[in-house]
Amino acid sequence: MNGSNKRGKVKGRLNVKRSMKMFSKAMKLMPGGVSSNARLWESAQFCPLYTPCTIFAKRAYASHIWDIDNNKYIDYRLGFGPVILGHSYPAITNAIRREEWKGTVYALDNELEVRVSEKIINMVPSAEMVRYSVSGTEATMHTIRLARAYTKKNVILKFEGHYHGSHDYLLYSTSPPYNTKARPYKQSMGIPGAIDEMVIVETFNNFESIEKTIKAHHRKIAAIIMEPIMGNASGIMPKEGYLKHIKELCDKYDVLLIFDEVKTGFRVSRGGAQELFGVTPHLTTMAKSMSNGFPISAIAGQEEIMKLFGPGNHAVTHGGTYASNPLSLTAAEATLNVLKNRSVYKKINRYGTTLMKGFSKILNDNNVPSLMLGHPSMFQFIVTNREHIYNYRELEPNDGGDLFSKIQYWLLTRGVMVDEDYQECWYMCLAHYEQKDASKTIDAFEVAVERAKSSHFKATRFSIPK
Ligand SMILES: Cc1ncc(COP(=O)(O)O)c(C=O)c1O
Numbered sequence: 001m002n003g004s005n006k007r008g009k010v011k012g013r014l015n016v017k018r019s020m021k022m023f024s025k026a027m028k029l030m031p032g033g034v035s036s037n038a039r040l041w042e043s044a045q046f047c048p049l050y051t052p053c054t055i056f057a058k059r060a061y062a063s064h065i066w067d068i069d070n071n072k073y074i075d076y077r078l079g080f081g082p083v084i085l086g087h088s089y090p091a092i093t094n095a096i097r098r099e100e101w102k103g104t105v106y107a108l109d110n111e112l113e114v115r116v117s118e119k120i121i122n123m124v125p126s127a128e129m130v131r132y133s134v135s136g137t138e139a140t141m142h143t144i145r146l147a148r149a150y151t152k153k154n155v156i157l158k159f160e161g162h163y164h165g166s167h168d169y170l171l172y173s174t175s176p177p178y179n180t181k182a183r184p185y186k187q188s189m190g191i192p193g194a195i196d197e198m199v200i201v202e203t204f205n206n207f208e209s210i211e212k213t214i215k216a217h218h219r220k221i222a223a224i225i226m227e228p229i230m231g232n233a234s235g236i237m238p239k240e241g242y243l244k245h246i247k248e249l250c251d252k253y254d255v256l257l258i259f260d261e262v263k264t265g266f267r268v269s270r271g272g273a274q275e276l277f278g279v280t281p282h283l284t285t286m287a288k289s290m291s292n293g294f295p296i297s298a299i300a301g302q303e304e305i306m307k308l309f310g311p312g313n314h315a316v317t318h319g320g321t322y323a324s325n326p327l328s329l330t331a332a333e334a335t336l337n338v339l340k341n342r343s344v345y346k347k348i349n350r351y352g353t354t355l356m357k358g359f360s361k362i363l364n365d366n367n368v369p370s371l372m373l374g375h376p377s378m379f380q381f382i383v384t385n386r387e388h389i390y391n392y393r394e395l396e397p398n399d400g401g402d403l404f405s406k407i408q409y410w411l412l413t414r415g416v417m418v419d420e421d422y423q424e425c426w427y428m429c430l431a432h433y434e435q436k437d438a439s440k441t442i443d444a445f446e447v448a449v450e451r452a453k454s455s456h457f458k459a460t461r462f463s464i465p466k
Contacts, residue, residue: 013413014071014409014412014413015069015071016053016055016067016069016071017069018056018067018068018069019053019054019055019056019067019068019069020053022056022068023053023054023056026054032052033052033054034054038080039054040052040053040054041053041054041055041420055067056068058070060075060083060087060088061086061087061088062086062087062088062089062431062434062435063075063086063087063429063431063432063434063435063437064087065077065087065417071412071415072415073412073415073416073417074415074416074417074432074437074440074441075087075417076416076417076418076419076426076427076428076441077417077418077419077424077427078427078429079288079293080288080419080424080427081231081263081267081288081289081378081425081427082287082288082289082291082292082293083292083293083427083429084266084267084288084289084292084335084339084348084377084429084430085292085335085338085339085344085429085430085431086292086429086430086431086432086434087293087431089292089338089430089431091334091335091337091338092292092294092331092334092335094334095330095331095333095334096327096330096331096334098330099326099327099330100327102326103326104325104326104327105321105322105325105326106326107321109324110324110326110329112324112326112329112330112333113132113324113329115333116130116329116332116333116336117129117130119333119336119337119340120286120290120298120300120336121300122340123266123270123271123336123339123340124265124271124272124274124275124284124286124300125271125274125275125280126259126274126280126281126282126283126284126300126301126302127284127300127301128300128301128302128303128306129300129301129302129303129306129307130298130299130300130306131298131299131300131306131309131318131323132296132297132298132299132323132324132329133296133297133298133299133318133320133323134295134296134297134320134322134323134325134328135165135287135295135297136164136165136260136262136285136287136288136297137164137165137166137167138165138297138320139165139262139285139286139287139297139298139299140164140165140167140170140225140258140260140262140285141165141167141169141170142299142309142316142318143225143258143283143285143299143301144156144169144170144222144223144225144258145316145317145318146283146299146305146306146308146309146316146318147222147223147256147258147282147283147305148222148223149308149314149316150222150256150305150308151222151223151254151255151256152222153219153220153221153222154198154220154222155197155198155199155200155217155220155221155222156169156170156198156199156200156221156222156223156224156225157199157200157201157202157213157214157217157221157223157224157225157255158170158172158173158199158200158201158202158224158225158226159173159201159202159203159204159226159227159230159392160173160176160183160201160202160203160204160391160392160393161173161174161175161204161230161232161233161236161391161392161395161423162174162204162225162226162227162230162232162233162260163175163227163231163232164225164227164260164262164285165262166188168190168191168192168195169195169198169199170199170225171186171187171188171191172184172185172186172187172191172196172199172201173185173187173201173392174187174232175187175232175233175392175423176392178392178393178395178396183201184196184199184200184201185201200213200217200221203391203392203393204226204230204236204238204242204390204391204392205236205238205239205242205390205391206390206391207239207241207242207245210224210245210246210249211245211249214249214250214253214255215253218253218254218255221253221255222255222256223255223256223257223258223282223283224246224250224255224256224257224258225258225260226246226257226258226259226260227259227260227261227262227263227264228243228259228261228264228272228273228274228277228279229263229264229268229273229374229375229378230392231262231263231264231378231425232263232423232424233392233395233423234373234374234380234382234389234395234422234423234424234425235373235374235375235378235379235380235425236373236374236389236390236391236392236395237373237374237375238277239390243273243277243279244277244278244279247279247280247281250282256282256283256305257281257282257283258281258282258283258284258285259272259273259274259281259283259284259285260284260285261273261274261284261285261286262285262286262287262288262297263288263289263378264375264378265284265285265286265287265288265289265290266286266288266289266290266335266336266339267288267289267377267378267427268375268377268378269345270339270340270342270345272284272286276375281301282301282302282305283299283300283301283302283305283306284299284300284301285297285298285299286298286300289335289339290332290335290336291328291331291332291335292331292334292335293331294327294328294331294332295322295325295328296324296325296328296329296331296332299318338430344430345377347430347433347434348376348377348428348429348430348432348433349375349376349377349428350376350433351376351428351432351433351437351438352375352376352377352378352379352426352428353376354438354442355379355426355428355438355441355442356372356376356379358438358441358442358445359372359381359442359445360372360381362442362445362446362449363381363449366449366450366453368383368403368449368453369383369384369385369398370382370383370384371384371386371387371388371389373389374425376428377427377428378425378426378427378428379425379426380422380423380424380425380426381404382395382397382404382422383397383398383399383401383403383404384396384397384398385398395423397422401422403452403453404422405420405422406448406451406452406455407445407448407449407452408420408448409448409452409455410447410448410451410452410455411444411445411448413448414443414444414447414448415440415444416440416441416444416445416448
């Protein structure tokens with residue numbers, strides 16, 4: 001393998017020697033060598049150089065990320081979406097620097113909570129009251145507890161291909177094998193069988209089947225939880241009128257509608273997907289883009305429901321040592337101050353649209369049958385002969401993902417990083433626009449597609465030294 005040149009730009013094959021060395025060490029200390037399973041590029045199909053593997057990051061700034069082999073990439077993973085402005089964005093890092101000496105955990109309220117809540121309530125249509133947690137997982141876990149308490153019903157309806165975090169209640173049918181008959185499909189060992197009864201899994205974008213299910217089971221369904229844009233399934237969009245249809249069903253049958261906007265919130269527009277599509281859910285979970293990458297999540301919704309989190313004999317438990325951490329709130333306040341300006345979204349969307357159009361043309365010119373899915377700020381292409389993709393099962397690529405994985409590899413060698421999993425999206429940030437990364441990315445994509453079409457490499461199993 002060749003090394004990288006002085007500017008850190010990768011030529012020819014990818015040099016990830018140091019990463020692989022670090023990975024062998026990590027494997028001995030941490031299961032799988034990672035702290036989050038999603039970071040392991042594990043299937044031969046998705047990780048053509050070594051499998052399993054992970055690349056170790058050294059630092060990230062603006063739209064770029066560097067690995068420990070000094071390869072420099074334009075980053076389109078952006079930490080799985082949070083970095084809406086750019087890594088270490090000055091407005092955020094300056095605010096953090098000003099506040100860091102004030103301590104990091106109080107176990108008391110602080111004024112920032114109030115200020116950030118005001119901003120969220122101003123920006124997000126469904127938000128009448130707000131509570132904070134640290135991760136998206138905690139937010140959805142507490143939100144379905146709230147929904148169960150409010151409706152006094154137990155079952156949660158979710159959709160195939162929608163991901164809501166890693167707690168037991170919703171870790172079903174998030175990315176099942178395309179041909180499985182199992183529904184709900186458990187995505188992890190260790191989830192008690194009793195919980196299977198608490199979840200119903202539906203097909204996204206099917207107006208009739210959701211209506212039939214709600215009519216049949218509404219007496220036991222507390223809530224429908226959904227990603228309004230399928231951010232964990234290549235950005236599949238809702239059909240026209242679908243979200244409205246679901247909201248109407250929910251109102252008619254006393255079922256709460258929860259939009260999980262952990263990915264779409266503050267990304268696809270100032271007020272998230274609910275503003276974009278003009279459909280207001282009863283409850284909303286948000287995280288990621290709300291703080292440009294600092295650990296914080298929010299639950300927001302109708303006052304009457306949210307108030308159950310308050311005190312009282314039957315109050316719904318919500319809390320956590322690190323909830324409303326002042327540094328994360330500082331980042332959230334600074335981020336929302338930038339994001340309240342709608343021109344930021346215009347820039348991000350313009351940038352994303354340029355890439356979407358450029359990629360489509362290149363795929364077309366290379367006779368790769370494909371569809372572009374998603375929103376300009378988070379999108380993906382799928383190698384398929386279909387004319388539309390409306391649900392998870394339709395996502396299966398013609399070639400099982402082989403061409404995508406080769407393109408992903410050749411993009412890495414050209415200094416462009418996108419996730420190895422085509423079910424993830426390409427994420428855009430303001431820094432991509434400001435640094436004018438589009439033409440470099442499109443050029444890299446063109447070379448990657450051409451190389452991928454003539455590449456026949458197979459994954460090499462990375463042998464872990466004993
Ligand atoms: C829509 C959605 N909800 C919830 C989560 C869980 O968030 P976290 O990883 O912060 O627990 C994610 C994570 O990607 C997500 O995409």
